[in-house]
Every structure is written in structure tokens, then in C-alpha cells.
Amino acid sequence: MAKAKFTTSSEAVTAILNESIPLFANHGFSGVSIRQVANAVGISIATLYHYFPDKKTLYLKSIEQAFSDKAEGLTDVNNTPGTTEERLKLFILRFTELMSGDPNFRLLLQRELLDADNFRLQLLAEQVFKEQFQNVLDLAKEISPKCDSHLMAISIVGLILFHLETTPIRMYLPEGREEHNQPEVIAHHVFMLLKNGVLKCSD
Amino acid sequence: MAKAKFTTSSEAVTAILNESIPLFANHGFSGVSIRQVANAVGISIATLYHYFPDKKTLYLKSIEQAFSDKAEGLTDVNNTPGTTEERLKLFILRFTELMSGDPNFRLLLQRELLDADNFRLQLLAEQVFKEQFQNVLDLAKEISPKCDSHLMAISIVGLILFHLETTPIRMYLPEGREEHNQPEVIAHHVFMLLKNGVLKCSD
DNA sequence: GTCTATATACCGATAGAC
DNA sequence: GTCTATCGGTATATAGAC
Numbered sequence: 001m002a003k004a005k006f007t008t009s010s011e012a013v014t015a016i017l018n019e020s021i022p023l024f025a026n027h028g029f030s031g032v033s034i035r036q037v038a039n040a041v042g043i044s045i046a047t048l049y050h051y052f053p054d055k056k057t058l059y060l061k062s063i064e065q066a067f068s069d070k071a072e073g074l075t076d077v078n079n080t081p082g083t084t085e086e087r088l089k090l091f092i093l094r095f096t097e098l099m100s101g102d103p104n105f106r107l108l109l110q111r112e113l114l115d116a117d118n119f120r121l122q123l124l125a126e127q128v129f130k131e132q133f134q135n136v137l138d139l140a141k142e143i144s145p146k147c148d149s150h151l152m153a154i155s156i157v158g159l160i161l162f163h164l165e166t167t168p169i170r171m172y173l174p175e176g177r178e179e180h181n182q183p184e185v186i187a188h189h190v191f192m193l194l195k196n197g198v199l200k201c202s203d
Numbered sequence: 204m205a206k207a208k209f210t211t212s213s214e215a216v217t218a219i220l221n222e223s224i225p226l227f228a229n230h231g232f233s234g235v236s237i238r239q240v241a242n243a244v245g246i247s248i249a250t251l252y253h254y255f256p257d258k259k260t261l262y263l264k265s266i267e268q269a270f271s272d273k274a275e276g277l278t279d280v281n282n283t284p285g286t287t288e289e290r291l292k293l294f295i296l297r298f299t300e301l302m303s304g305d306p307n308f309r310l311l312l313q314r315e316l317l318d319a320d321n322f323r324l325q326l327l328a329e330q331v332f333k334e335q336f337q338n339v340l341d342l343a344k345e346i347s348p349k350c351d352s353h354l355m356a357i358s359i360v361g362l363i364l365f366h367l368e369t370t371p372i373r374m375y376l377p378e379g380r381e382e383h384n385q386p387e388v389i390a391h392h393v394f395m396l397l398k399n400g401v402l403k404c405s406d
Numbered sequence: 407g408t409c410t411a412t413a414t415a416c417c418g419a420t421a422g423a424c
Numbered sequence: 425g426t427c428t429a430t431c432g433g434t435a436t437a438t439a440g441a442c
Contacts, residue, residue: 003407004407027233028233028317031233033436043408044409045436045437046410047408050407050408054436054437055436055437088401113372114310118371121371125375143402147396147406148392150377151392152401154366154369158365158368159358162358162364162365163354166361168321172329174336186354192350196400197396197397197400198398199347199398200400203350208426209425236416238416246426247427247428249428252418252419253426257419
């Protein structure tokens with residue numbers, strides 16, 4: 001008779017998600033097989049199916065788990081004392097560190113932007129990013145009231161995310177250096193660019 | 204006996220790539236089967252294998268084809284008369300239109316940034332993007348000499364690409380509007396942001 | 407709760423007729 | 425040059441023993 005590998009059901013689920021999240025983040029939904037996940041956890045396929053009804057559910061639960069708690073950790077930036085500029089600087093630094101500190105989250109987000117259907121995108125927008133995006137939107141409204149807030153908010157997070165997105169190809173591009181991948185360097189550059197614009201930028 | 208479907212070999216290759224490129228762009232390497240491509244072209248799997256030795260080669264040739272000629276079309280911006288600011292504006296508009304006009308190219312690029320190994324990234328950087336990136340780099344050096352050119356160049360193209368990347372989720376985010384997806388609107392916003400910075404931005 | 411064994415379908419790739 | 429037929433392997437998912 002097979003021994004119980006896990007003491008509780010949620011412990012098993014956690015162990016499975018711990019393996020499935022990095023696999024899906026690095027190879028995408030169709031690039032990962034149930035077999036791979038089961039092998040990584042050290043259980044059989046049938047056992048995996050005992051905890052998740054099918055592959056798609058496993059994927060969605062992986063997303064859900066990887067995205068949970070990301071909705072916090074930034075919420076307090078708008079309630080921080082200081083000038084608008086200081087709060088922008090703080091947000092940029094926090095967001096950059098958050099995103100570089102959790103590669104799986106960023107990779108899954110990028111893959112969802114590529115692969116998700118409208119229903120999943122709507123879910124993502126309304127249940128994961130809405131509150132956070134509203135905060136950036138408020139910051140954008142305050143800092144540049146004459147500008148389209150939505151476009152500005154996208155630009156702020158986009159600047160940061162694209163620098164992280166291009167990390168692997170950077171070294172092969174002209175003048176690419178290792179230090180360009182450090183969160184503090186990226187955050188500082190983005191802040192200076194946003195503050196002064198390209199014409200008066202200096203770092 | 205089967206009739207010749209194509210009059211020349213290159214005609215057949217073109218017909219196959221015309222189907223494989225959008226498929227790979229929308230679903231990725233492992234999200235597309237040889238069967239799907241063959242069905243889309245209207246030929247048998249065996250016929251497809253007559254023109255391409257294996258799936259990986261078909262994928263790489265699809266990338267190659269989709270990326271060819273993209274190296275031109277922007278090269279002349281640095282030789283355009285006018286102030287640095289005018290040339291920056293021209294580059295942003297051209298690049299935005301180029302990228303929104305060819306979704307397959309952008310999608311394949313995003314997928315390569317996620318999936319490609321270091322060898323393929325190096326190939327991509329040195330044989331596809333090197334010259335173009337150097338042009339942006341030169342523009343960045345000229346426009347903001349006190350700033351790290353590499354970071355600035357990445358920021359300029361990143362701002363544009365991220366707006367296109369987030370197009371599908373935009374409408375579900377607060378204050379997202381259809382007009383935000385128009386290339387001219389994006390280009391104008393990016394230019395104004397780069398020119399004045401977030402503090403003095405107005406559009 | 408975990409396993410082995412298996413069902414069924416599809417995968418990439420090939421053989422060989424025409 | 426194009427096809428049908430098929431190979432061996434792997435995919436997702438299930439049945440049933442323990």
C-alpha cells in the first residue's frame with residue numbers, strides 16, 4: 001500500500017503549485033505536460049489528477065496562486081507622506097523590486113498577455129490589477145493632470161516591465177552591460193527619464 | 204496521381220510560411236502542430252516535410268521570414284534633415300506604425316524574448332536588431348548625452364512596444380478607451396512623454 | 407491517497423505507392 | 425511532388441487495485 005506523501009490536502013496542492021508555477025512561467029501552458037509536473041513533484045500522474053481535475057484548472061490555479069498577494073505591497077504608496085515626485089520615485093523603486101524579485105509572476109503575466117482570451121484578460125484586469133492600476137492612475141493624474149492618465153499609467157509600468165523583459169537579450173545588444181539588469185539601476189533610470197524627459201535626462 | 208499544387212518550390216515554401224507565421228505568432232512553437240500548419244495550407248503532413256526537414260526548422264524559417272526586411276524601413280531616420288527632436292518624433296511614429304502594422308512580427312518577438320535560448324537571442328540581437336538598435340542608440344546619445352544610451356534606447360522602444368503589448372487588456376482596465384490603441388495616439392503620447400517628462404507632459 | 411495499468415487521441419516523422 | 429498509411433512515442437485523462 002502506498003504511503004501518504006502529504007499530511008493534508010492543501011499541503012499536497014501547495015507542493016504541486018510550487019512546481020507547476022515555475023514550469024508554466026518558463027515554458028507556457030502548452031510547453032508543459034502533466035507528466036513533467038508530476039515528475040517534478042515526485043508523484044504519479046494519477047495522484048496529480050486526484051488534486052486537480054484537468055490541466056487547464058492546474059494552470060489557472062497556478063496563475064491565481066502566483067498572482068495572489070501581488071495586489072498588496074504597493075497599495076500604501078499613495079498614502080505615503082512626501083511630494084508627488086517622491087511618491088513616484090518610491091512607487092517605481094517598489095514596483096521594480098517587486099517584479100524583479102518574482103520572475104515567475106512577471107513571466108506568467110507576459111504569457112497571459114499573449115495567450116489569454118478576452119474572458120481571462122477581463123478577469124485578470126478586474127480581479128488582479130484593477131486596484132493597483134487605479135493607484136498608478138491616481139498618481140499619474142496628480143503628477144501630470146494635463147495628460148491622458150491611462151496612457152501615462154501604462155507608460156510608467158511599461159517602462160519598468162520592458163527593461164525586465166529584455167534582460168536576457170541585453171548583453172547581446174550594443175553597449176549592454178550586466179549592471180543594466182540591477183533593479184536599482186533600472187528604477188533610477190526610469191525615474192530620471194520620467195522626471196526630466198529624454199532631453200534633460202542625466203543619470 | 205496527385206496534381207502539382209505549386210508551380211515552383213519557393214512558391215510552396217512561401218505558401219507554407221504564410222500559414223505558419225501567424226499560427227506560431229498567435230500560439231507559440233509548442234502551441235502549434237505540424238498537422239495544423241499542413242491543414243491550413245491545404246496539403247498533407249508528408250508534403251510539408253518535403254519542404255521542411257522538421258518542425259524546429261519550420262519555426263526558425265518562419266521567424267527568419269517574419270523578421271526579414273524589418274531591418275530596413277527605419278534606417279534612414281538618422282539621415283533625415285531636421286532637429287534631433289524632429290527626428291525623434293519621426294522615429295517614434297515610424298516605429299509605432301511599423302509595429303502595429305505587423306502584429307505577427309511583434310508577437311513572434313515577444314515570444315522569442317520568452318522562449319529563445321541564449322544562442323537564438325544572440326543571433327536575433329546580432330543579425331536582426333543590431334543595426335536598428337545602433338540607430339536608436341545614436342539618436343539617444345545625441346538627444347540625451349548625459350544619460351546611459353543603452354537604457355535610454357531600450358526605454359524608447361519599450362514605451363512603444365508595451366503600449367501595443369497591453370492592447371488586448373486595455374479596455375478592461377480603468378479609463379481604457381478604444382482610441383488608446385491607435386498608432387498615432389500612442390506615438391504622440393510617447394513623444395510628449397519623452398520630450399517633457401511626466402511632470403510637464405500634456406497631450 | 408497513491409499507485410500501476412490502460413484507454414484514446416494526437417504528436418512528430420517516415421515509407422512507399424503513384 | 426503529393427498522397428495514404430503507418431510508425432513509435434507521448435499527450436491528457438481514467439479505472440481500479442490496495
